[in-house]
Amino acid sequence: xxxxARGLTPPNHPEEVRSGIAxxxxxxxxxxxxxxxxxxxxxxxxxxxxxxxxxTTTTHAAGAIAASAFALPALGFALGPVFEKxxxxxxxVGPTSDFGPDTYVPKVFTETYGIGDVGxxxxxxxxxxxxxDGPQKDEYDAYIAISTKCMHLGCPVRFVPASERFICPCxxxxxxxxxKRTGGPPVRPLDRFYTRVRDGQVEIGPRxxxxxxxxRFSPRYPxxxxxxxxxxxxxxxxxxxxx
Amino acid sequence: xxxxxxxxxLPPSFKPQPRRPGEKELGPAGTAKEAGISAVDWxxxxxxxxxAARWMMFRKVPKGTNWFYTLGSATMxxxxxxxxxxxxxxxxxxxxxxxxxxxxxxxxxxxxxxxFVRGMHKWGSTVMVILVFLHMGRTYFxxxxxxxxxxxxxxxxxxxxxxxxxxxxxxxxxFDQKSYWATIVGVNINxxxxxxxxxxxxxxxAGPDFGATTLSRFYAIHMMLVPxxxxxxxxxxxxxxxxxxxxxxxxxxxEKDPELRKESA
Numbered sequence: 171x172x173x174x175a176r177g178l179t180p181p182n183h184p185e186e187v188r189s190g191i192a193x194x195x196x197x198x199x200x201x202x203x204x205x206x207x208x209x210x211x212x213x214x215x216x217x218x219x220x221x222x223x224x225x226t227t228t229t230h231a232a233g234a235i236a237a238s239a240f241a242l243p244a245l246g247f248a249l250g251p252v253f254e255k256x257x258x259x260x261x262x263v264g265p266t267s268d269f270g271p272d273t274y275v276p277k278v279f280t281e282t283y284g285i286g287d288v289g290x291x292x293x294x295x296x297x298x299x300x301x302x303d304g305p306q307k308d309e310y311d312a313y314i315a316i317s318t319k320c321m322h323l324g325c326p327v328r329f330v331p332a333s334e335r336f337i338c339p340c341x342x343x344x345x346x347x348x349x350k351r352t353g354g355p356p357v358r359p360l361d362r363f364y365t366r367v368r369d370g371q372v373e374i375g376p377r378x379x380x381x382x383x384x385x386r387f388s389p390r391y392p393x394x395x396x397x398x399x400x401x402x403x404x405x406x407x408x409x410x411x412x413x
Numbered sequence: 414x415x416x417x418x419x420x421x422x423l424p425p426s427f428k429p430q431p432r433r434p435g436e437k438e439l440g441p442a443g444t445a446k447e448a449g450i451s452a453v454d455w456x457x458x459x460x461x462x463x464x465a466a467r468w469m470m471f472r473k474v475p476k477g478t479n480w481f482y483t484l485g486s487a488t489m490x491x492x493x494x495x496x497x498x499x500x501x502x503x504x505x506x507x508x509x510x511x512x513x514x515x516x517x518x519x520x521x522x523x524x525x526x527x528x529f530v531r532g533m534h535k536w537g538s539t540v541m542v543i544l545v546f547l548h549m550g551r552t553y554f555x556x557x558x559x560x561x562x563x564x565x566x567x568x569x570x571x572x573x574x575x576x577x578x579x580x581x582x583x584x585x586x587x588f589d590q591k592s593y594w595a596t597i598v599g600v601n602i603n604x605x606x607x608x609x610x611x612x613x614x615x616x617x618x619a620g621p622d623f624g625a626t627t628l629s630r631f632y633a634i635h636m637m638l639v640p641x642x643x644x645x646x647x648x649x650x651x652x653x654x655x656x657x658x659x660x661x662x663x664x665x666x667x668e669k670d671p672e673l674r675k676e677s678a
Binding site: 248249251252254256281282283284285286288289323324325326340389390391392393394403404405406407410 | 510511593594597598600601602604605607608610611612614615616618619620621622623624625626
Protein backbone atom coordinates (compact mmCIF):
# COMPACT_ATOMS: atom_id res chain seq x y z
CA UNK A 171 0.00 0.00 0.00
CA UNK A 172 2.85 2.33 0.82
CA UNK A 173 4.33 1.63 -2.61
CA UNK A 174 1.10 2.58 -4.33
CA ALA A 175 0.89 5.80 -2.42
CA ARG A 176 4.46 6.63 -3.27
CA GLY A 177 3.79 5.84 -6.90
CA LEU A 178 1.14 8.56 -6.97
CA THR A 179 2.89 11.08 -4.78
CA PRO A 180 6.68 11.01 -4.78
CA PRO A 181 8.12 11.32 -1.28
CA ASN A 182 9.86 14.54 -0.42
CA HIS A 183 12.96 12.75 0.75
CA PRO A 184 13.84 10.21 -1.92
CA GLU A 185 17.15 9.40 -0.24
CA GLU A 186 15.19 7.78 2.56
CA VAL A 187 13.66 5.27 0.16
CA ARG A 188 15.67 2.10 -0.02
CA SER A 189 14.44 -0.79 -2.20
CA GLY A 190 10.88 0.46 -2.08
CA ILE A 191 10.58 0.70 1.73
CA ALA A 192 10.39 4.10 3.27
CA UNK A 193 12.79 4.56 6.16
CA UNK A 194 11.67 7.59 8.09
CA UNK A 195 13.83 7.74 11.18
CA UNK A 196 11.83 10.58 12.65
CA UNK A 197 8.25 11.06 11.54
CA UNK A 198 8.24 14.70 12.50
CA UNK A 199 11.00 15.44 10.01
CA UNK A 200 8.94 14.11 7.12
CA UNK A 201 7.21 17.06 5.48
CA UNK A 202 4.64 15.18 3.38
CA UNK A 203 1.00 15.85 4.24
CA UNK A 204 0.06 12.24 3.39
CA UNK A 205 -0.06 9.81 6.29
CA UNK A 206 1.23 7.04 4.00
CA UNK A 207 4.43 9.03 3.37
CA UNK A 208 4.85 9.59 7.09
CA UNK A 209 5.02 5.84 7.62
CA UNK A 210 2.00 5.77 9.92
CA UNK A 211 0.73 2.21 10.34
CA UNK A 212 -2.54 1.47 8.58
CA UNK A 213 -2.42 4.63 6.46
CA UNK A 214 -4.80 4.89 3.51
CA UNK A 215 -3.91 6.19 0.09
CA UNK A 216 -4.44 9.93 -0.13
CA UNK A 217 -5.15 10.20 3.61
CA UNK A 218 -3.87 13.39 5.26
CA UNK A 219 -5.40 13.14 8.77
CA UNK A 220 -4.98 10.00 10.85
CA UNK A 221 -8.20 8.32 11.93
CA UNK A 222 -7.16 8.69 15.59
CA UNK A 223 -6.75 12.45 15.25
CA UNK A 224 -10.00 12.69 13.27
CA UNK A 225 -11.90 10.83 16.02
CA THR A 226 -10.34 12.96 18.76
CA THR A 227 -11.24 16.18 16.99
CA THR A 228 -14.78 14.96 16.26
CA THR A 229 -15.31 13.99 19.90
CA HIS A 230 -14.08 17.36 21.14
CA ALA A 231 -16.25 19.17 18.62
CA ALA A 232 -19.31 17.11 19.61
CA GLY A 233 -18.66 17.92 23.28
CA ALA A 234 -18.28 21.62 22.51
CA ILE A 235 -21.52 21.65 20.50
CA ALA A 236 -23.39 19.81 23.27
CA ALA A 237 -22.07 22.21 25.94
CA SER A 238 -22.86 25.34 23.94
CA ALA A 239 -26.35 23.96 23.23
CA PHE A 240 -27.27 24.67 26.85
CA ALA A 241 -24.66 27.27 27.82
CA LEU A 242 -25.34 29.80 25.05
CA PRO A 243 -29.15 29.93 25.46
CA ALA A 244 -28.73 30.20 29.25
CA LEU A 245 -26.26 33.06 28.84
CA GLY A 246 -28.53 34.83 26.36
CA PHE A 247 -31.44 34.32 28.73
CA ALA A 248 -29.53 36.00 31.56
CA LEU A 249 -28.09 38.81 29.40
CA GLY A 250 -31.29 39.43 27.40
CA PRO A 251 -32.69 42.20 29.62
CA VAL A 252 -29.59 44.33 28.88
CA PHE A 253 -30.69 44.71 25.25
CA GLU A 254 -34.44 44.62 25.75
CA LYS A 255 -36.36 47.80 24.96
CA UNK A 256 -38.54 48.89 27.87
CA UNK A 257 -41.66 50.80 26.77
CA UNK A 258 -42.43 53.93 28.77
CA UNK A 259 -46.03 55.08 29.12
CA UNK A 260 -47.26 58.63 29.59
CA UNK A 261 -49.12 58.94 32.85
CA UNK A 262 -51.34 61.85 33.94
CA VAL A 263 -50.44 63.32 37.36
CA GLY A 264 -53.04 66.12 37.64
CA PRO A 265 -54.66 69.11 35.91
CA THR A 266 -52.47 72.02 34.76
CA SER A 267 -54.01 74.21 37.47
CA ASP A 268 -52.25 72.11 40.13
CA PHE A 269 -48.80 73.39 39.20
CA GLY A 270 -47.37 76.89 39.59
CA PRO A 271 -44.03 78.29 38.40
CA ASP A 272 -42.58 79.03 41.85
CA THR A 273 -42.69 75.78 43.81
CA TYR A 274 -42.78 72.05 43.28
CA VAL A 275 -45.80 69.79 43.83
CA PRO A 276 -44.98 66.16 44.74
CA LYS A 277 -46.89 63.58 42.71
CA VAL A 278 -46.73 59.78 42.78
CA PHE A 279 -46.75 57.82 39.56
CA THR A 280 -45.81 54.30 38.43
CA GLU A 281 -42.39 54.19 36.81
CA THR A 282 -42.03 50.37 36.70
CA TYR A 283 -45.05 48.21 36.02
CA GLY A 284 -45.82 44.76 37.41
CA ILE A 285 -44.34 45.05 40.92
CA GLY A 286 -47.09 46.93 42.75
CA ASP A 287 -46.09 49.66 45.19
CA VAL A 288 -42.38 49.00 44.67
CA GLY A 289 -42.64 50.38 41.12
CA UNK A 290 -44.14 53.70 42.26
CA UNK A 291 -42.01 56.80 42.62
CA UNK A 292 -42.43 60.40 43.66
CA UNK A 293 -41.84 63.13 41.10
CA UNK A 294 -41.64 66.91 41.77
CA UNK A 295 -43.53 68.92 39.14
CA UNK A 296 -43.75 72.68 38.46
CA UNK A 297 -44.53 74.98 35.56
CA UNK A 298 -41.66 76.17 33.34
CA UNK A 299 -40.37 79.50 34.73
CA UNK A 300 -38.71 81.69 32.08
CA UNK A 301 -36.90 83.78 34.73
CA UNK A 302 -35.14 80.68 36.06
CA ASP A 303 -35.13 78.22 33.22
CA GLY A 304 -34.75 80.58 30.25
CA PRO A 305 -36.77 80.08 27.08
CA GLN A 306 -38.78 76.88 26.70
CA LYS A 307 -36.79 74.29 24.74
CA ASP A 308 -39.61 72.31 23.10
CA GLU A 309 -43.11 70.92 23.64
CA TYR A 310 -41.87 68.61 26.41
CA ASP A 311 -40.51 71.52 28.47
CA ALA A 312 -43.73 73.33 29.47
CA TYR A 313 -43.66 71.60 32.87
CA ILE A 314 -40.52 70.59 34.73
CA ALA A 315 -40.67 67.15 36.36
CA ILE A 316 -37.72 66.37 38.63
CA SER A 317 -36.90 62.76 39.55
CA THR A 318 -36.39 62.00 43.25
CA LYS A 319 -33.52 59.63 42.50
CA CYS A 320 -30.38 61.11 44.06
CA MET A 321 -27.55 61.25 41.54
CA HIS A 322 -25.02 60.04 44.07
CA LEU A 323 -26.25 56.47 44.60
CA GLY A 324 -29.99 56.52 44.00
CA CYS A 325 -31.54 57.27 47.41
CA PRO A 326 -34.83 59.25 47.38
CA VAL A 327 -34.38 63.05 47.67
CA ARG A 328 -36.95 65.37 49.25
CA PHE A 329 -37.78 68.98 48.28
CA VAL A 330 -37.60 71.37 51.22
CA PRO A 331 -39.71 74.46 50.28
CA ALA A 332 -38.24 76.68 53.02
CA SER A 333 -34.71 76.46 51.61
CA GLU A 334 -35.76 75.71 48.03
CA ARG A 335 -33.36 72.79 48.02
CA PHE A 336 -33.57 69.07 47.23
CA ILE A 337 -31.90 67.14 50.06
CA CYS A 338 -30.85 63.49 50.11
CA PRO A 339 -31.03 61.66 53.47
CA CYS A 340 -28.34 59.05 52.74
CA UNK A 341 -25.05 60.87 52.17
CA UNK A 342 -25.98 64.55 52.30
CA UNK A 343 -26.43 65.47 48.64
CA UNK A 344 -27.96 68.96 48.14
CA UNK A 345 -29.48 70.35 44.91
CA UNK A 346 -30.84 73.83 44.11
CA UNK A 347 -34.29 74.77 42.79
CA UNK A 348 -33.39 73.61 39.27
CA UNK A 349 -31.99 70.32 40.55
CA LYS A 350 -28.35 71.34 40.03
CA ARG A 351 -25.91 70.04 42.61
CA THR A 352 -24.88 72.60 45.24
CA GLY A 353 -23.33 70.30 47.84
CA GLY A 354 -22.40 66.77 48.79
CA PRO A 355 -21.26 63.85 46.66
CA PRO A 356 -23.72 63.79 43.67
CA VAL A 357 -22.00 63.90 40.28
CA ARG A 358 -24.69 65.55 38.14
CA PRO A 359 -28.05 67.39 38.46
CA LEU A 360 -31.21 65.44 39.25
CA ASP A 361 -32.74 63.51 36.37
CA ARG A 362 -35.93 64.80 34.78
CA PHE A 363 -38.97 63.41 32.98
CA TYR A 364 -40.42 64.60 29.70
CA THR A 365 -43.81 66.25 30.27
CA ARG A 366 -46.69 67.11 27.97
CA VAL A 367 -50.25 68.39 28.34
CA ARG A 368 -53.17 66.27 27.12
CA ASP A 369 -56.82 67.15 27.80
CA GLY A 370 -55.81 69.68 30.45
CA GLN A 371 -53.76 67.05 32.31
CA VAL A 372 -50.01 67.16 32.83
CA GLU A 373 -48.52 63.84 31.74
CA ILE A 374 -45.17 62.37 32.81
CA GLY A 375 -43.19 60.45 30.18
CA PRO A 376 -39.77 58.83 29.90
CA ARG A 377 -36.87 59.81 32.14
CA UNK A 378 -33.77 61.61 30.84
CA UNK A 379 -30.49 62.69 32.41
CA UNK A 380 -28.88 66.14 32.28
CA UNK A 381 -25.34 67.43 32.61
CA UNK A 382 -24.36 70.43 34.69
CA UNK A 383 -25.60 72.80 31.91
CA UNK A 384 -28.96 70.95 31.87
CA UNK A 385 -28.28 69.56 28.40
CA ARG A 386 -30.38 66.44 27.81
CA PHE A 387 -28.88 62.95 27.61
CA SER A 388 -30.42 59.48 27.37
CA PRO A 389 -31.05 58.12 30.89
CA ARG A 390 -28.03 57.02 32.94
CA TYR A 391 -27.66 55.35 36.32
CA PRO A 392 -26.89 57.50 39.37
CA UNK A 393 -23.23 58.05 40.16
CA UNK A 394 -22.30 58.46 36.49
CA UNK A 395 -21.10 61.96 35.59
CA UNK A 396 -22.11 63.42 32.22
CA UNK A 397 -19.65 66.31 31.96
CA UNK A 398 -16.48 65.96 29.89
CA UNK A 399 -15.87 62.37 28.82
CA UNK A 400 -18.48 61.07 31.29
CA UNK A 401 -21.06 60.50 28.59
CA UNK A 402 -18.63 58.17 26.78
CA UNK A 403 -17.37 56.40 29.92
CA UNK A 404 -20.92 55.64 31.01
CA UNK A 405 -22.96 54.62 27.97
CA UNK A 406 -26.73 54.41 28.30
CA UNK A 407 -28.74 51.30 27.48
CA UNK A 408 -28.54 50.62 23.72
CA UNK A 409 -32.35 50.73 23.51
CA UNK A 410 -32.90 53.84 25.67
CA UNK A 411 -32.75 57.10 23.68
CA UNK A 412 -33.91 60.64 24.39
CA UNK A 413 -37.03 61.81 22.59
CA UNK B 414 -9.47 -6.89 57.14
CA UNK B 415 -7.60 -4.62 54.78
CA UNK B 416 -8.59 -1.27 56.21
CA UNK B 417 -5.79 -0.03 58.48
CA UNK B 418 -6.39 3.01 60.59
CA UNK B 419 -3.78 4.34 63.00
CA UNK B 420 -4.23 2.74 66.40
CA UNK B 421 -5.50 5.14 69.06
CA UNK B 422 -3.01 5.72 71.91
CA LEU B 423 -4.73 3.55 74.52
CA PRO B 424 -3.15 1.98 77.62
CA PRO B 425 -2.26 -1.68 76.98
CA SER B 426 -5.15 -3.09 79.02
CA PHE B 427 -7.67 -1.30 76.76
CA LYS B 428 -6.10 -2.38 73.49
CA PRO B 429 -8.07 -5.01 71.59
CA GLN B 430 -6.62 -8.45 72.22
CA PRO B 431 -6.18 -11.05 69.51
CA ARG B 432 -8.59 -13.96 69.76
CA ARG B 433 -7.28 -16.89 71.79
CA PRO B 434 -6.74 -20.19 69.98
CA GLY B 435 -9.90 -22.27 70.09
CA GLU B 436 -12.07 -19.23 70.88
CA LYS B 437 -14.56 -19.19 68.01
CA GLU B 438 -17.77 -17.61 69.24
CA LEU B 439 -17.87 -13.90 68.44
CA GLY B 440 -21.00 -13.01 70.38
CA PRO B 441 -23.50 -10.35 69.19
CA ALA B 442 -21.12 -7.41 69.73
CA GLY B 443 -18.31 -9.18 67.85
CA THR B 444 -20.61 -10.09 64.97
CA ALA B 445 -21.82 -6.48 64.68
CA LYS B 446 -18.22 -5.26 64.69
CA GLU B 447 -17.21 -7.75 62.01
CA ALA B 448 -20.26 -6.81 59.91
CA GLY B 449 -19.36 -3.13 60.15
CA ILE B 450 -15.78 -3.78 59.13
CA SER B 451 -16.79 -6.02 56.24
CA ALA B 452 -19.28 -3.40 55.02
CA VAL B 453 -16.55 -0.76 55.03
CA ASP B 454 -14.22 -3.25 53.33
CA TRP B 455 -16.85 -3.95 50.66
CA UNK B 456 -17.07 -0.24 49.90
CA UNK B 457 -13.33 0.28 49.99
CA UNK B 458 -12.65 -2.65 47.67
CA UNK B 459 -14.88 -1.01 45.04
CA UNK B 460 -13.88 2.62 45.51
CA UNK B 461 -10.39 2.63 47.08
CA UNK B 462 -11.57 5.62 49.09
CA UNK B 463 -9.64 4.67 52.24
CA UNK B 464 -6.39 5.83 50.66
CA ALA B 465 -7.89 9.22 49.82
CA ALA B 466 -9.42 9.48 53.30
CA ARG B 467 -6.08 8.66 54.93
CA TRP B 468 -4.29 11.14 52.64
CA MET B 469 -6.77 13.84 53.59
CA MET B 470 -7.26 13.15 57.29
CA PHE B 471 -3.97 11.81 58.65
CA ARG B 472 -1.54 14.45 57.47
CA LYS B 473 1.68 15.43 59.14
CA VAL B 474 1.45 18.92 60.58
CA PRO B 475 4.43 21.06 61.49
CA LYS B 476 5.58 21.71 65.03
CA GLY B 477 3.91 24.75 66.55
CA THR B 478 0.52 24.25 64.88
CA ASN B 479 -1.97 26.06 67.09
CA TRP B 480 -5.56 27.27 67.40
CA PHE B 481 -5.07 29.93 64.70
CA TYR B 482 -4.89 27.08 62.19
CA THR B 483 -8.53 26.19 62.86
CA LEU B 484 -9.90 29.42 61.37
CA GLY B 485 -10.17 27.90 57.88
CA SER B 486 -12.19 24.93 59.15
CA ALA B 487 -14.31 27.35 61.19
CA THR B 488 -15.06 29.32 58.01
CA MET B 489 -16.02 26.12 56.22
CA UNK B 490 -18.40 25.14 59.02
CA UNK B 491 -19.91 28.63 58.90
CA UNK B 492 -20.52 28.06 55.18
CA UNK B 493 -22.07 24.63 55.84
CA UNK B 494 -24.33 26.20 58.47
CA UNK B 495 -25.39 28.87 55.96
CA UNK B 496 -26.04 26.19 53.32
CA UNK B 497 -28.19 24.03 55.60
CA UNK B 498 -30.21 26.88 57.15
CA UNK B 499 -30.55 28.44 53.67
CA UNK B 500 -32.05 25.26 52.23
CA UNK B 501 -34.69 25.22 54.98
CA UNK B 502 -35.44 28.94 54.62
CA UNK B 503 -35.97 28.34 50.90
CA UNK B 504 -38.84 26.00 51.79
CA UNK B 505 -40.85 29.01 53.03
CA UNK B 506 -39.40 31.95 51.07
CA UNK B 507 -41.17 33.30 47.95
CA UNK B 508 -38.97 35.49 45.72
CA UNK B 509 -41.54 37.88 44.28
CA UNK B 510 -41.88 41.58 45.00
CA UNK B 511 -45.45 41.13 46.22
CA UNK B 512 -44.87 38.10 48.48
CA UNK B 513 -41.24 38.23 49.69
CA UNK B 514 -41.80 40.46 52.72
CA UNK B 515 -44.90 38.52 53.78
CA UNK B 516 -43.10 35.16 53.50
CA UNK B 517 -40.18 36.44 55.59
CA UNK B 518 -42.67 37.77 58.14
CA UNK B 519 -44.27 34.31 58.22
CA UNK B 520 -40.87 32.63 58.76
CA UNK B 521 -39.99 35.03 61.57
CA UNK B 522 -43.30 35.16 63.41
CA UNK B 523 -45.24 31.99 62.68
CA UNK B 524 -43.18 29.07 61.34
CA UNK B 525 -42.00 26.65 64.07
CA UNK B 526 -38.37 27.50 64.89
CA UNK B 527 -38.50 29.91 61.93
CA UNK B 528 -37.09 32.82 63.92
CA PHE B 529 -34.26 30.58 65.13
CA VAL B 530 -33.33 29.26 61.66
CA ARG B 531 -33.56 32.73 60.12
CA GLY B 532 -31.49 34.12 62.99
CA MET B 533 -28.85 31.42 62.41
CA HIS B 534 -28.70 32.41 58.73
CA LYS B 535 -28.69 36.15 59.36
CA TRP B 536 -26.09 36.22 62.14
CA GLY B 537 -24.20 33.29 60.64
CA SER B 538 -23.54 35.38 57.53
CA THR B 539 -21.81 38.03 59.66
CA VAL B 540 -19.86 35.32 61.50
CA MET B 541 -18.73 33.85 58.19
CA VAL B 542 -17.46 37.19 56.87
CA ILE B 543 -15.57 37.83 60.12
CA LEU B 544 -14.05 34.32 60.05
CA VAL B 545 -13.04 34.75 56.39
CA PHE B 546 -11.09 37.89 57.29
CA LEU B 547 -9.51 36.33 60.39
CA HIS B 548 -8.45 33.31 58.30
CA MET B 549 -7.05 35.63 55.63
CA GLY B 550 -5.19 37.63 58.30
CA ARG B 551 -3.72 34.43 59.79
CA THR B 552 -2.52 33.34 56.34
CA TYR B 553 -0.98 36.76 55.69
CA PHE B 554 0.75 37.27 59.03
CA UNK B 555 2.06 33.69 59.16
CA UNK B 556 3.44 34.08 55.61
CA UNK B 557 1.43 31.03 54.54
CA UNK B 558 0.67 32.57 51.13
CA UNK B 559 4.28 32.21 49.93
CA UNK B 560 5.70 29.62 47.54
CA UNK B 561 4.33 27.03 46.82
CA UNK B 562 0.95 28.18 48.19
CA UNK B 563 0.31 31.27 45.99
CA UNK B 564 -2.44 29.53 44.03
CA UNK B 565 -4.26 28.67 47.23
CA UNK B 566 -4.13 32.36 48.20
CA UNK B 567 -5.69 33.22 44.83
CA UNK B 568 -8.44 30.62 45.30
CA UNK B 569 -9.03 32.05 48.77
CA UNK B 570 -9.26 35.60 47.39
CA UNK B 571 -11.89 34.43 44.87
CA UNK B 572 -13.77 32.78 47.75
CA UNK B 573 -13.66 36.12 49.62
CA UNK B 574 -15.22 37.90 46.64
CA UNK B 575 -17.89 35.21 46.34
CA UNK B 576 -18.66 35.51 50.07
CA UNK B 577 -19.12 39.26 49.60
CA UNK B 578 -21.41 38.57 46.63
CA UNK B 579 -23.45 36.25 48.88
CA UNK B 580 -23.76 39.01 51.49
CA UNK B 581 -24.82 41.53 48.84
CA UNK B 582 -27.44 39.35 47.14
CA UNK B 583 -28.76 37.96 50.44
CA UNK B 584 -29.29 41.43 51.90
CA UNK B 585 -32.11 42.16 49.42
CA UNK B 586 -34.13 39.03 50.14
CA UNK B 587 -36.07 40.14 53.30
CA PHE B 588 -37.35 42.93 51.01
CA ASP B 589 -37.96 45.58 53.64
CA GLN B 590 -37.10 49.27 53.25
CA LYS B 591 -33.53 48.77 54.44
CA SER B 592 -32.73 45.92 52.07
CA TYR B 593 -34.42 47.66 49.11
CA TRP B 594 -32.49 50.92 49.47
CA ALA B 595 -29.24 49.17 50.39
CA THR B 596 -29.52 47.19 47.16
CA ILE B 597 -30.30 50.33 45.12
CA VAL B 598 -27.19 51.98 46.59
CA GLY B 599 -25.07 48.84 46.11
CA VAL B 600 -26.12 48.39 42.49
CA ASN B 601 -25.43 52.05 41.75
CA ILE B 602 -21.96 51.82 43.31
CA ASN B 603 -21.45 48.94 40.88
CA UNK B 604 -22.58 51.21 38.03
CA UNK B 605 -19.84 53.77 38.65
CA UNK B 606 -17.33 51.39 37.05
CA UNK B 607 -16.46 52.98 33.69
CA UNK B 608 -17.69 51.33 30.45
CA UNK B 609 -18.83 48.01 31.95
CA UNK B 610 -20.60 49.42 35.03
CA UNK B 611 -23.87 50.41 33.31
CA UNK B 612 -24.15 47.04 31.55
CA UNK B 613 -23.41 45.19 34.80
CA UNK B 614 -26.26 47.15 36.39
CA UNK B 615 -28.61 46.19 33.55
CA UNK B 616 -27.61 42.57 34.12
CA UNK B 617 -28.08 42.72 37.91
CA UNK B 618 -31.42 44.54 37.77
CA ALA B 619 -32.65 42.64 34.69
CA GLY B 620 -33.56 45.98 33.10
CA PRO B 621 -33.09 49.73 33.54
CA ASP B 622 -34.78 49.89 36.96
CA PHE B 623 -35.55 47.67 39.90
CA GLY B 624 -38.19 45.54 38.20
CA ALA B 625 -40.39 42.48 38.43
CA THR B 626 -37.58 39.94 37.99
CA THR B 627 -34.79 41.69 39.94
CA LEU B 628 -35.64 39.94 43.21
CA SER B 629 -35.84 36.44 41.66
CA ARG B 630 -32.56 37.12 39.85
CA PHE B 631 -30.85 38.02 43.13
CA TYR B 632 -32.43 34.94 44.72
CA ALA B 633 -31.14 32.61 41.98
CA ILE B 634 -27.63 34.11 42.25
CA HIS B 635 -27.79 33.87 46.05
CA MET B 636 -28.98 30.29 46.40
CA MET B 637 -27.73 28.47 43.29
CA LEU B 638 -25.00 30.16 41.29
CA VAL B 639 -22.66 31.42 44.01
CA PRO B 640 -23.08 28.57 46.56
CA UNK B 641 -22.21 26.06 43.83
CA UNK B 642 -19.07 28.03 42.95
CA UNK B 643 -18.14 28.39 46.62
CA UNK B 644 -18.55 24.65 47.28
CA UNK B 645 -16.41 23.77 44.25
CA UNK B 646 -13.69 26.26 45.20
CA UNK B 647 -13.67 25.09 48.84
CA UNK B 648 -12.94 21.62 47.42
CA UNK B 649 -10.02 23.00 45.40
CA UNK B 650 -8.82 25.01 48.43
CA UNK B 651 -8.85 21.91 50.67
CA UNK B 652 -7.17 19.76 48.03
CA UNK B 653 -4.30 22.26 47.83
CA UNK B 654 -4.03 22.39 51.64
CA UNK B 655 -3.73 18.59 51.81
CA UNK B 656 -1.40 18.46 48.82
CA UNK B 657 1.00 21.21 49.94
CA UNK B 658 0.72 20.80 53.72
CA UNK B 659 0.50 23.60 56.25
CA UNK B 660 3.23 25.98 57.34
CA UNK B 661 4.94 26.28 60.68
CA UNK B 662 4.30 29.52 62.58
CA UNK B 663 6.87 32.22 61.77
CA UNK B 664 8.23 32.36 65.32
CA UNK B 665 9.47 28.78 65.01
CA UNK B 666 13.13 28.95 63.98
CA UNK B 667 14.93 26.28 61.97
CA GLU B 668 16.88 23.77 64.03
CA LYS B 669 20.31 25.12 64.95
CA ASP B 670 22.08 21.77 65.04
CA PRO B 671 23.61 21.21 61.58
CA GLU B 672 23.35 17.46 62.14
CA LEU B 673 19.58 17.74 62.21
CA ARG B 674 19.50 19.70 58.95
CA LYS B 675 21.65 17.18 57.10
CA GLU B 676 19.73 15.48 54.35
CA SER B 677 19.40 11.76 54.86
CA ALA B 678 19.73 9.64 51.75
